[in-house]
Amino acid sequence: MKAPKNIYRKNFTLITASMVLITVSFVIGVIISYNLTAKYVENEFSSKKVEVLDQTSKPYNDFFQLKIPEITSYQGFLDSASAANYSATVFKMYPFVSRILFYDLQIGSKPTNFTFTNNRGISVKAIYQYKFKRGKVRGIRDMAFVNEDDFKHMALKLNHFITVADTTRLPTQDEIFRTFYDVNPDKISYMNIPRREDVKIYQSLLRKSESKAFYKQNMMTFLLDANKLKVKNTHPELYQQVTIQPVVYDPLDVDGGKKITEAALTGAFSNFKLYFSSSKEHLNREIDRRFLPIGAIVLLIYVFMVMITWLIYRNLNINLKIFKLQYDFINNFTHEFKTPVSVIKIAGSNLKGDAELSERQRRHYGKILDEEADKLNDLMNKLLSFTQLENRSITIHREAINLKEFAQGYIDTFKIKYPDFKLSYNIEGIELFNSDPVLLGSIFQNLMENAYKYSHPGKKELHIDIKQERRNVVLKFADKGIGMAKAEQGDVFKKFYRIENQYNQNGSVGLGLAFCKELVNFMDGDIAVASKINEGSTFTVTLPLDK
CATH class of the missing domain: 3.30.565.10 (Histidine kinase-like ATPase, C-terminal domain)
Structure with missing residues (x-):
């Protein structure tokens, strides 16, 4: 009994097709993951500029929201010396402030430069200009009044505020910003906020025809230089170069190998913007850096799939070998059964034949039957042991x-x-x-x-x-x-x-x-x-x- 020749044939075509399919899937996965990584870096290039803008603008915001309002704490009693000290701290903390003009004002006397509608007004006693040179603050008295328009504009707003102010409540933040701040490109003017009691006095001055009282008020104008604002590039992996440029800046010779974006500054720097640029090689290095762990994971999955395919192939190979062993076992066992059964059949036929048998012949046939029966019993015991070996029972572990x-x-x-x-x-x-x-x-x-x-x-x-x-x-x-x-x-x-x-x-x-x-x-x-x-x-x- 011969086994069919093709029963153990290995299908190498199927194995090869599986490997090709896994490899193609791996290549497609690498391409897709790389493209997604590149798209993600591109999106970050457009979105992360907000973080750079926030960090770059933070000193200006601190200056505007925290440092400028400190003038109000002097309640109009700043003089040239205290103004110089205040200016020194400003120049030290905020290098983008190039000059400071200090207006020493008075309210209540007959005005010399600007008047309210009822012949009461704000007078300028003196103007001081402060600069930071060679590590020191230098101040000069500048009565040329070169910033008369700034003063007039702020005085008009203060006049309107005093006229309509409700002294039963504190002014709102919106009223404070509209009245005591004047923000223009490269320049911020600020007048100290009077207390409610002071506003009542100012209102009474407007109603009286004669008054010899005078009240002090301070005003400062800060001249800013956007080019001295420090750029904080919090994402150097994305932005190779970040510069401050005028809003109208639009270079005609932009290299096609660069990627650019921009973000407008706010407040007194609204006429400037942050200009971001990076070469394609710089962004490609970042894409490669981020793709490396993703590619490693995809490669690991590929190796895992190849290993599974190999294990399946090995398992099929082992199963084929086991099938062959089972087939050979049945074939051999059948042959082992066939021989003693044939011998027993012959011995039985001779015993039941018509011819008389001698004592020696009967003993001989009896011995043959006994030996062949022992062989069959031995084969049965082997088969039972083989079955018990296959069906392993549970062992109690107490x-x-x-x-x-x-x-x-x-x-x-x-x-x-x-x-x-x-x-x-x-x-x-x-x-x-x-x-x-x-x-x-x-x-x-x-x-x-x-x-x-x-x-x-x-x-x-x-x-x-x-x-x-x-x-x-x-x-x-x-x-x-x-x-x-x-x-x-x-x-x-x-x-x-x-x-x-x-x-x-x-x-x-x-x-x-x-x-x-x-x-x-x-x-x-x-x-x-x-x-x-x-x-x-x-x-x-x-x-x-x-x-």
């Missing part, structure tokens, strides 16, 4: 189990899994139990799952009672579930048996209790059930106590 810790562990687990499951237990007369924790745990698992599944919402309760009775350990799992009819209690431990109710419409194949029964029987124990419909069920497991 160890001392602390029942309190064991039960508490499963209760804690189920409380986490089912928060609405009320669980309790009681142990009497026994502490340690020698058994297989895996098999015993499977019994706990299945019976506790069964109790939760077959209980009405709001009545999901289970009490586990463990005690010793003579030479046995008795475990009772009592729930308050839906229960079952008496006629069905004998069938629930059968394979694939399912009680027909709403809880069994999905997710049950009727193997849980059958599996429990098989486990208990394997452990030389017994399991039984007592149940009443809508009252609950009690499963009793009895296991031998092995001390």
Whole structure:
């Protein structure tokens, strides 16, 4: 009996096709992931400029929101010396401030430079100009009044504010900004904010025809240089160069190999913008850097798939070898059976023949039959041993189990899994139990799952009672579930048996209790059930106590 020649043929075409498919998928995955990485870097190039803008503008924002309002704290009593000290701190902290003009004003006298409508006005006593040169603040008195328009504009706003001000409340932030700030390109003017009491006095001055009272007021104009604003490139991996340029800056000789974007500055620097540029080589290096871990992951997946393909091929190869061994085993075993059966057949035919046999011949044929029968018996024993070797049985690994810790562990687990499951237990007369924790745990698992599944919402309760009775350990799992009819209690431990109710419409194949029964029987124990419909069920497991 010869085996077909093509039964062990290896399909190398299929293996090759699988490898080609995996390789093509790998190449496509690399291309797609690289393109996505490039697109992501491109999007970041357009979006991350906001972070650079925020960090670059932060000193200006601090200057505008924190440093300038400090003038109000002097309440109009700044003089040339204190103004110089204040200017020194400004020049030191904010290099983009190039000059400061200080206006020493007075309100209430007959004006010399500007008047209110009722012949009361604001007069300029002196103007000081401060610069920072060679590490020192230099101030000069500048009565040429070269910034008369700034003063007039601020005085008009102050006049309007005093006229309409409600002294029963503090001015709003919007009123403060509109009245006491004047923001222009490269220049910010600020007048100190008078207190409500001062505003009342100013209003009374407007109503009186004669007054000899004078009140001080301060005003400062800050001249800014955007080119001294420090650029903080927080993303050098994206932006190779960041510069401050006028808004109208638009170079005609932009290199096609560069990528550019821009972001406008705000406030007194609104006539300038941040100009971002990077070469394609710079961005390609960043793309490669970010793609490296992604490519490594894709390569790892590719190697994993190749390994799986190889393992499948090896497994098929091993299966083919096993099939051949089985085929050869059956073929050889059949041949081994055939020979003694043929000999026995011949010996039997000779014994039942008509010719008389001598004593020597009968003993000879008897010896042949006995020997061939021994051969058959030996072959049968070998076949039985081979079958037992294939069907390996479970081995019980006994160890001392602390029942309190064991039960508490499963209760804690189920409380986490089912928060609405009320669980309790009681142990009497026994502490340690020698058994297989895996098999015993499977019994706990299945019976506790069964109790939760077959209980009405709001009545999901289970009490586990463990005690010793003579030479046995008795475990009772009592729930308050839906229960079952008496006629069905004998069938629930059968394979694939399912009680027909709403809880069994999905997710049950009727193997849980059958599996429990098989486990208990394997452990030389017994399991039984007592149940009443809508009252609950009690499963009793009895296991031998092995001390």
